[in-house]
Amino acid sequence: MSNSFLTLINLGISLLFILSLRGLAFPRTAYRSNLLGILGICLALTLALILGKHRFLILLGIVIGTAIGIFIAQHLQMTGLPQTVAAFNGLGGLAAFLVACCAVLEDKIDPFDTPIGSALGIFTFIGSFVAFAKLQGRINGTFKCFSNRLNALLCVIMILSLIDYALHPNTTEFITLSVLAGVLSLSMTLKIGGADMPIVISLLNAASGIDSAVIGFVLSNQLLIITGALIGMSGAILSFIMCRAMNRSLINVLFSPVTSPSITISTDISQPIKTGTPPEAAFLLENARKAIIVPGYGMAVSQAQHALKQMAKILQEKYHVDVKFAIHPVAGRMPGHMNVLLAEADVPFENIFSLNDINNEFPSADVAYVIGANDITNPLAKTDNTSPLYGMPILDVALAKTVLVVKRSLATGYSGIDNPLFYADNTIMLFGDAQKVTAEIVKALEH
Amino acid sequence: MDFSTELLIFTLSGFIGYFIVWGITPSLHAPLMSVSNAISGIIILGAIEVLNDSTDACINTIGFIAVVIASINIFGGFAISQKMLQMFKPKETPKDKQQ
Known part of the structure; x- marks a missing residue:
């Protein structure tokens, strides 16, 4: 042909x-x-x-x-979505790595592209599987791993061996480079915590795309180059959007020193909180004119989306409450995570709003129902310029007349920062599993 | 194909990607990840290419493994996306709105 x-x-x-x-x-x-x-x-x-x-x-x-x-x-259960996407992404990286190895064995050597292709491939593979293991709960907590200095040193050695390889291609440098890329990936991803997962997954998605393009350069394959560039860009933009939603730079996410939560927790136990029961919550909700539901990762964990949809439906149909869902860009563990879960539960599109579209509606809402979300509602992000969350765009739930917070305990969110929202005068805490609490509210509403 | 042509293709494709992805609605970011992830399994073409050029048993084996792994990525990824997009689909029908 x-x-x-x-x-x-x-x-x-x-x-x-x-x-x-x-x-x-x-x-x-x-x-x-x-x-x-x-x-x-x-x-x-x-x-x-x-x-x-x-x-x-x-x-x-x-x-x-x-x-x-x-x-x-x-x-696949929809709850397992983020980790499955991460795992598949890792497989793409592994395949690219194997192709680069074959290219070396066949002496198809581009001085720069071949080792970069293999290093990126192994980086994507290992990074994705660490992300997978973390999301799956196989690895818990954050690890200290290497300090940034050691990581920087690793990068320098990699660049040197890349140059060395480009001058005289040899298998030893190729292997060194791949191994170092793997170690770097392990050390960088192990220390990144759960709430940064949307960024990490997008970034690894970008890496696998760029890797396809690099292999395309090695094999002079147009289709690989085009597709790789498209997907690399898609992953890069998603990472950017996620970073912007947390008001953090990429550098900050990847290289920030691991903050030990014990230092930042300053829970003042003496502060009074108001707790409520599901029937009380149901009473507040059914008498509201407008209710805004704010889901977070906790909703995904306890699979509360069906109960939530049930609750919204009863409120709309039986009590004629104006029910809206507010979704923060980084709620959950991957971009668009909450939207998928709500779609699974058949929540109509027109009831779901993004941060910018709904944030000015909280003052006119009678009830804000915060379910399994924490940091994305923390008012400190606006008021306390010493807080690590400072500057992060939040959902202004505190401006609603009453805030119902469904949470398992008073524990801090991923950031390790106490949330003053829980102690506010207009906040009522509903302690318990998100799904159980919501189901009990539904039961109370049905009577 | 020389390097400059390849670079040209790469850069222009990147720009196309830039404009397309900014146009995607945030509520579909999860399917976007999953679809783009599946498409990135196009690396399978690389595996097929090295397989075609090889006569060596070792390369054949590695290439074969790469084909299997990339296929998992591609078709697993598309199957997940299908599942996801199916959930997004029914809400568009008027019948659902009446419920």
Whole structure:
């Protein structure tokens, strides 16, 4: 087949990918975006199979991989979404690493691209699996790991060995570089805590995209370069959006010293808090004209979204309360995490609002129902310029007439900072599991 | 293809990505991650390419493993996205609004 024909087909496939991502611009067109993506990949695979040798072997590999992938996806609970996405992302990194290794074995050596491709691949792989293990709860807490100085030293050694490799390609430097990239990835991701996960996952997504592009440079494959650039950019923008939503720089997330929560906790036990019971909460909610629900990671953990939807529905239909959902960009553990869970529970789109769209409505709300969220509602972010949260855009729940906070205990959020919201005069705490408390409110509302 | 052409393609694609991704609604960021993650499994083409060029058993084995792993990434990723997007879909139908 002629070269220009191949380029034309690559153009078509690239357009499919572009349209696929573009489809996600509106909920209405989102559904087709996945189909366009699948079509693009299948076209690319068919072409590769037609042109290649080892057809049987490749087809066998694809069939096995597809079966495993679909099996995993089918047994996925939506709560496990962030870690599964992280794991798949890691597999992409591993595949890229293996391809780079093969390229070296075949002496297809670009002085810079090949080692960068392999290093990025292993970086993505290990980073993603640390993220996976953390989200899955296999690794708990933050680790001290290497100090930033040691990490910086690692980077310097990597750059030196990269230059050395570029001058005289040799296997030792290649292996050194890959191992160092793995160690760096481990040391950087192990110390990043749960609430920074949306940033880490987006960043690793970007890394795997750029890695595809780098391998594309090595193999002179247009499609890899185009797709890699698209996805690298997508991951980079998501990371930027997440960072902006926390008012932190990327550097700060990756390199901030690990703060030990014991220092920052200053819980004054003598401060009075008001606690309430689900029936009391139900009474407040049914007499409200307007209620805003603020979900956080705690809702995901206890799978309270169905009970929550139930509650919203009864309030709307039986008591004619204006119910809205307010979603902070970094609520949950991956970008858009809360939206997926609410979609799973069939909460209508038009009831869900983003931070900027709803924040000025809190003063007119009678009740704010904060379920499993903490740091994203902390008023200290506005008032205390010594607080690490200072400057982070928050949902102004404290401005609502009454704030109901569903929480397991008074423990601080991920940031380790006490939340004055809990002690405010207009706040009532409902201690307990998010799902149980919400279900009890539903029961009380039904009577 | 020389390096400058490759760089040209890379840069322009990056810009296209930039404008597309900023246009995506925040509520669909999770499917975006999952779809883009699946598409990044396109690295499978690299694995197929090294397999095609090789006669060595060792490379064949590594390449084969890479194909399997990349396929998990691709089709697992698309299956998850499908699951997610299906949940976003029904809310558009008027029937659902009546409920």
